[in-house]
Amino acid sequence: MDKKQQKEKMTGLMSKFVSLVSYKLPDDVEKKLKELSEEEDNHLAKIIYKTMFENQQLAFELKRPSCQDTGVLQFFVKCGENFPLIGQLDNILRESVFKSTKETPLRHNSVETFDEYNTGKNIGNGTPSIFWEIEEDSDKVEIYTYMAGGGCTLPGVATVLMPGEGYEGVVKFVLDRMTSYGLNACPPLLVGVGVGTSVETAALNSKLALMRPVGSRNENENAAKMEQLLEDGINAIGLGPQGLKGSKSVMGVNVVNTARHPSTIGVAVNTGCWSHRRGKITFDRDLNYVIDTHEGVTL
Amino acid sequence: MSKKVLTTPIKDEDLKDIRIGDIIYLTGTLVTCRDVAHRRLIEEKIPLPIDLKGKAIFHAGPIVRDLGNEQYEIVSIGPTTSMRMEKFEKEFIEETGVKLIVGKGGMGKNTEEGCKTHKALHLVFPAGNAVYGATKVEEIKEVHWKDLGMPESLWVCEVKEFGPLIVSIDTEGNNIFEENKIEFNKRKEEQYEYISQQVRFIK
Numbered sequence: 198m199d200k201k202q203q204k205e206k207m208t209g210l211m212s213k214f215v216s217l218v219s220y221k222l223p224d225d226v227e228k229k230l231k232e233l234s235e236e237e238d239n240h241l242a243k244i245i246y247k248t249m250f251e252n253q254q255l256a257f258e259l260k261r262p263s264c265q266d267t268g269v270l271q272f273f274v275k276c277g278e279n280f281p282l283i284g285q286l287d288n289i290l291r292e293s294v295f296k297s298t299k300e301t302p303l304r305h306n307s308v309e310t311f312d313e314y315n316t317g318k319n320i321g322n323g324t325p326s327i328f329w330e331i332e333e334d335s336d337k338v339e340i341y342t343y344m345a346g347g348g349c350t351l352p353g354v355a356t357v358l359m360p361g362e363g364y365e366g367v368v369k370f371v372l373d374r375m376t377s378y379g380l381n382a383c384p385p386l387l388v389g390v391g392v393g394t395s396v397e398t399a400a401l402n403s404k405l406a407l408m409r410p411v412g413s414r415n416e417n418e419n420a421a422k423m424e425q426l427l428e429d430g431i432n433a434i435g436l437g438p439q440g441l442k443g444s445k446s447v448m449g450v451n452v453v454n455t456a457r458h459p460s461t462i463g464v465a466v467n468t469g470c471w472s473h474r475r476g477k478i479t480f481d482r483d484l485n486y487v488i489d490t491h492e493g494v495t496l
Numbered sequence: 497m498s499k500k501v502l503t504t505p506i507k508d509e510d511l512k513d514i515r516i517g518d519i520i521y522l523t524g525t526l527v528t529c530r531d532v533a534h535r536r537l538i539e540e541k542i543p544l545p546i547d548l549k550g551k552a553i554f555h556a557g558p559i560v561r562d563l564g565n566e567q568y569e570i571v572s573i574g575p576t577t578s579m580r581m582e583k584f585e586k587e588f589i590e591e592t593g594v595k596l597i598v599g600k601g602g603m604g605k606n607t608e609e610g611c612k613t614h615k616a617l618h619l620v621f622p623a624g625n626a627v628y629g630a631t632k633v634e635e636i637k638e639v640h641w642k643d644l645g646m647p648e649s650l651w652v653c654e655v656k657e658f659g660p661l662i663v664s665i666d667t668e669g670n671n672i673f674e675e676n677k678i679e680f681n682k683r684k685e686e687q688y689e690y691i692s693q694q695v696r697f698i699k
């Protein structure tokens with residue numbers, strides 16, 4: 198295959214992958230939702246869970262986006278320095294979103310700011326958003342694909358706390374967001390908390406936290422402890438599915454952290470809704486792929 | 497428990513025994529109507545191209561497939577955040593005589609008043625269930641204001657037992673989200689007190 202053919206092949210595969218993400222939830226999310234519905238004893242909440250499972254079944258059978266808001270596409274890329282299409286990757290991802298939008302179809306969710314018009318293509322200036330990491334001595338590429346819906350993007354918030362406010366301040370910041378905005382973001386939520394030095398490091402960490410599987414734990418003992426405490430704490434509030442009350446509120450809380458300046462604690466919250474449409478695909482140099490998040494699926 | 501189905505045109509009496517937390521289903525006409533359509537009627541004073549009296553609106557932006565010849569098919573349809581329409585909804589109910597407002601999440605004081613004075617309901621369709629929703633739409637009868645783009649156009653849908661619809665504001669002006677919020681906030685404070693003692697990592 199020459200470069201052009203490789204490019205076409207990868208664009209086609211990524212377009213199909215985006216489409217898959219729109220109609221099938223990842224295994225970890227499916228499993229957790231099932232668990233939560235079995236533990237639920239609120240009558241209304243049970244009916245909502247039942248609707249959710251029927252919807253996912255139908256979406257998969259009909260190959261239609263399970264939620265009408267197919268979001269703005271976001272990609273988190275970890276690319277080996279020797280992956281042959283490293284220079285073409287940005288364009289491939291952009292093209293694949295455009296292609297998938299026509300073929301699936303996905304909703305047109307790209308509005309140019311200030312000029313205020315919908316591009317009608319689901320791509321625009323800076324959308325899809327692509328975040329890069331380069332890996333030494335590797336010829337593979339790992340791509341997380343995420344559909345950031347409006348409802349679940351809205352609770353996103355970041356700030357910089359003073360060290361005097363401590364991690365107690367982080368807890369307050371997260372909890373306050375849950376009862377104000379979180380309940381409208383289609384719970385049960387996956388809550389991503391980022392801790393770092395400034396707003397943008399914390400914000401990126403909080404989104405990376407949403408890429409981590411439901412049920413995984415931070416390697417740092419204290420961070421893992423805070424994940425558990427927050428998860429139990431937010432669950433005790435009992436938002437329930439759709440914020441209409443229930444036994445639980447969240448699928449989990451994931452914290453991703455990086456170092457900070459001695460005088461600051463950057464903190465951010467990002468939420469994923471129950472319809473947490475993320476997928477991870479890895480390509481080798483010959484474009485053979487593995488999908489970790491959706492077992493047994495081929496494109 | 498038997499399924500409670502409301503059929504359009506809906507009259508005041510049909511709604512009088514329905515309370516927050518009840519579940520109902522809708523058969524008849526459901527029209528998608530969101531931000532700009534509300535703004536046009538209330539602020540720009542442009543009359544709506546359809547009569548909504550006794551009918552239902554849906555705060556939603558669907559994915560629609562154009563089959564050509566003015567024929568359309570709903571691919572996915574689900575609610576968007578109702579609160580964005582709060583600013584307009586009371587006057588909207590007053591002007592149109594609409595009886596059911598379907599959306600996602602709660603609405604505020606304005607809508608409570610509108611629902612109480614003019615006997616209307618705000619209902620929640622569980623969001624994210626857009627394929628399920630689409631299977632309850634029998635046909636798209638008409639479309640208006642296509643200049644607003646696919647999500648914002650007024651799609652006039654004929655639906656059958658569309659739901660579950662959870663009553664969030666009833667004709668007495670009770671509001672389930674406002675009631676829940678009081679409880680949620682109380683529990684949140686308790687949790688904060690407890691957790692903040694356990695995370696004193698800076699010593």
Ligand code: SF4
Binds near residue numbers: 264347382470
């Ligand atoms: S928050 Fe998620 S499930 Fe709810 S409407 Fe938005 S994308 Fe769909």
